[in-house]
Amino acid sequence: MNQKVINHKNVYYPPGGILIWIIILLELVTFGIALIAMIYEGKAEPDQFHDSRLSLNVTCGMINTVFLLTSGFFMALSVKEVNMKGKHGLKKYLPVTILFGSFFLLLKSWEYYEKIEAGLSMGHNTFFNYYWMLTLFHVIHVIVGLVILISVYLGLKKESTTIEDIEASAAFWHMCDLIWLLLFPLLYLFF
Template sequence: MNIQQIDAKNIYFPPGGILMWIIIFLELITFGMGIVAMVYCGKQEPNLFHESRLLLNPVYGVINTIILLTSGFCMAISVLYLKTGNKQKSKKFLLITMLFGMLFLIVKTIEYKAKIDIGQSINYNLFFTFYWLLTLFHVIHIIVGLVILGSTYFGLVKEKTSIEDFESSATFWHMCDLIWLLIFPVIYLFF
């Protein structure tokens, strides 16, 4: 594996690569617009949004936040180990990262099932339309992130993954954390 030092202070080489950061900003702007639209609609119908928000269980949101932060922590440690040449520990932490990502999906599935069982689907009201759209769009990012991490793991095993690719994958995974950190408070706690 090619391990080389990149000058992160260079404007063209942010950690994870400039293309990944362009994607991150596009994603953040997209989710940001969704959040602004939700807050705007919430101000038009405050009672509906408040009562609907009370139908959500914030414990699921807090648990999922802790799961994603733990996953992000393991990813950061994994990158650190790879940079110091400890590939075995890097692989171990990458696996733990993926495990927490899957745990996030399991908790989300339980939450979604509970909502569908009592009829609170995407058509229930405007609050739930935003809830389903924003969280499902985020879940899709988590699934894509897991596929990327899986491919990175096998690349690491076969010694085909460079440190830049590994860092880009990690940056994508952290982006999922960032998006969740924005949508979690607005959906579960704000209204």
């Protein structure tokens, strides 16, 4: 079993590794700039942004937040298990992590269908341009995250899969939580 102790207090070894944290910071900055641009434009058109915000389904957004938080919770438990029992400790909670991530995508797809049926697609107005751009960009990250988690799960038997790989994939998955925790309040509740 490939198990070694990583000193996370070293500046070059944050949990998941320095490369994934550089990616996380870049993603956070990218989404941050887009959200600030949206709020700046919302200040110029407050009525349009408020009316558009009211046409979003807050209950869907809230349930999706709970799905992602629950998925992140089981991911954090998976990493704890891995640190205690080695990489095969991942088998216990990772399927539940993937399941809740899939629930998020299912509900988001239904919400998209609802919006398209109501004619609130991309190009409807400035608010919905931001809504589609930001949420679709986030959904792409969730899909990539799920593919990474499934490939880590399927590759557990391989010697080449290390604890660092598992921690890096967990960090990427939690990044999807972080981004959604900024998107949900600013899109669904702020204006």
